[in-house]
Amino acid sequence: MRTVIVEIAVERYHFVCGHCGYEWTADYDVQYLRDYLGEVLAFYRLNGAPVEPPPGDVIICPRCGEGPVRVELIGRRDVPVASLDSDEPRQKVTTTPEERRASVPHLDAHDGGTSRS
Numbered sequence: 001m002r003t004v005i006v007e008i009a010v011e012r013y014h015f016v017c018g019h020c021g022y023e024w025t026a027d028y029d030v031q032y033l034r035d036y037l038g039e040v041l042a043f044y045r046l047n048g049a050p051v052e053p054p055p056g057d058v059i060i061c062p063r064c065g066e067g068p069v070r071v072e073l074i075g076r077r078d079v080p081v082a083s084l085d086s087d088e089p090r091q092k093v094t095t096t097p098e099e100r101r102a103s104v105p106h107l108d109a110h111d112g113g114t115s116r117s
Contacts, residue, residue: 007032012075013054017061
């Protein structure tokens with residue numbers, strides 16, 4: 001099966017717990033792929049791990065563990081897909097993905113968002 005990347009973005013969501021009022025934001029990496037049938041599917045990652053889409057009903061409050069949680073998309077930044085035909089700056093990579101991951105600290109989801117009480 002062949003899939004094609006249609007779009008890559010970082011989407012910022014704002015969450016409000018309906019139970020305790022806690023508010024927070026989180027940045028999700030989103031890849032939009034077109035499958036071999038022509039359908040576009042969105043894949044969400046938070047802190048590098050695959051997760052359910054944030055608008056889903058599975059979000060629970062990190063403070064009280066309850067819900068419901070109101071979710072709102074409040075920002076978006078496209079991540080352009082590179083093209084070898086462009087004149088954009090580039091650098092030859094001589095390390096493996098594992099070496100690149102091990103060379104710097106891992107950023108967790110809290111680095112990209114804020115929380116408020």
